């Protein structure tokens with residue numbers, strides 16, 4: 437996916453993007469680190485073709501797949517809130533994306549059943565959303581987005597509503613599941629640790645409007661688990677990003693030793 441010269445402002449509202457350029461390579465996991473209110477929901481709407489930019493171009497895949505501005509694109513989207521349907525069970529909630537793209541219901545259910553164990557959802561087929569934990573609901577939501585087949589997969593702060601422990605286990609789980617599927621992912625978050633732990637590259641939006649993104653390559657070894665947050669190189673990268681965000685840590689090297 438390549439975004440070039442993207443500009444957007446709401447009529448009579450703030451300028452959100454000003455000649456923004458960035459790209460995500462096929463099979464890459466990129467985290468976009470942006471503060472709340474910076475325009476991430478609007479960015480997703482622009483990328484999905486639901487909103488027309490004032491200027492610029494968005495290309496998915498190869499150059500031949502360029503779409504005209506405003507044309508809807510087949511991207512996967514997992515919103516901040518799980519948006520599960522209360523009247524559908526796990527099986528049918530997860531199968532929804534497939535069904536909407538024309539896959540017959542029985543086939544859609546078969547594909548969901550195949551993946552339920554690796555999503556930690558075995559035995560929950562008949563359960564309704566209110567019978568699930570927050571983490572389980574997010575896994576159903578992610579399974580639905582993954583199966584819908586859109587590429588890239590846009591994840592909009594998917595774990596922000598979870599408590600700290602569930603969040604950490606969901607991050608570890610996502611690392612494992614990504615290893616298996618290697619989808620192209622753009623993950624938006626305002627959490628520096630989450631961005632570094634999950635991604636190959638962090639794009640830091642430190643300006644308002646967002647006109648450029650500072651890039652940080654995350655060279656941490658894969659497969660990763662949560663213990664990566666303790667590695668010296670992780671802490672060094674975190675310091676670098678906090679500086680880019682103007683949040684220089686007050687603790688100096690060697691303090692507390």
Ligand SMILES: Nc1ncnc2c1ncn2[C@@H]1O[C@H](COP(=O)(O)OP(=O)(O)OP(=O)(O)O)[C@@H](O)[C@H]1O
Nearest residue numbers: 446447449450452471472473474475476477478479
């Ligand atoms: N329809 C609209 N008209 C005018 N301004 C809008 C409109 N929708 C959003 N905005 C403003 O644009 C900015 C970005 O909104 P957006 O919802 O994209 O941000 P966000 O980063 O997703 O926010 P949050 O993290 O709080 O969900 C906000 O300042 C918001 O008030």
